[in-house]
Amino acid sequence: xxxxxxxxxxxxQINKEFYSSFLYLDMSNYYYDKNLNGFGNWFAIQTQEEYAxxxxxxxxxxxxxxxxxxxxxxxxxNTYKDFKDPLAVSLEHEIYISASINDIYAVAYELxxxxxxxxxxxxxxxxxxxxxxxxxxxxxxxxxxxxxxxLYLLDAELSTRNYSAPSLVI
Ligand code: OFO
Numbered sequence: 001x002x003x004x005x006x007x008x009x010x011x012x013q014i015n016k017e018f019y020s021s022f023l024y025l026d027m028s029n030y031y032y033d034k035n036l037n038g039f040g041n042w043f044a045i046q047t048q049e050e051y052a053x054x055x056x057x058x059x060x061x062x063x064x065x066x067x068x069x070x071x072x073x074x075x076x077x078n079t080y081k082d083f084k085d086p087l088a089v090s091l092e093h094e095i096y097i098s099a100s101i102n103d104i105y106a107v108a109y110e111l112x113x114x115x116x117x118x119x120x121x122x123x124x125x126x127x128x129x130x131x132x133x134x135x136x137x138x139x140x141x142x143x144x145x146x147x148x149x150x151l152y153l154l155d156a157e158l159s160t161r162n163y164s165a166p167s168l169v170i
Pocket of ligand 1: 016020049052053093094097126127130
């Protein structure tokens with residue numbers, strides 16, 4: 001069993017993770033539509049990762065005998081003004097998700113819910129890596145993406161990214 005406040009926050013986090021998956025699929029679609037298939041691939045893998053995160057939170061509630069409550073996933077805005085825009089939006093989004101996980105952590109800390117804190121430790125680290133990865137992509141785009149040749153090479157590099165399942169097993 002978990003505290004009701006923690007259960008509610010995790011249910012809300014499940015929705016945020018599914019929204020993240022949805023948002024990144026939208027970005028992937030945007031790039032495929034522009035024939036930037038490497039960027040499309042990079043975001044398609046982000047989509048898979050976010051889906052896997054949502055399912056880890058689902059499993060955590062199930063393992064603790066708590067009810068999983070599904071709620072409506074909002075539609076992404078889908079108004080990208082240029083090739084850089086999804087990269088900037090995704091960095092902002094990762095920062096928002098990190099703050100959301102930190103908020104759950106803070107409540108678990110208050111409640112001395114060490115089990116949830118231990119579960120969230122993986123996500124705290126993962127978010128640090130996600131922010132760094134996204135920031136790095138933004139910076140590389142600024143350096144190389146502004147001329148056609150650089151954009152072509154960066155797109156080719158991003159097409160080599162493969163999916164690997166989360167290292168957390170619960
Ligand atoms: Fe769910 O990993 Fe980032 O957002």
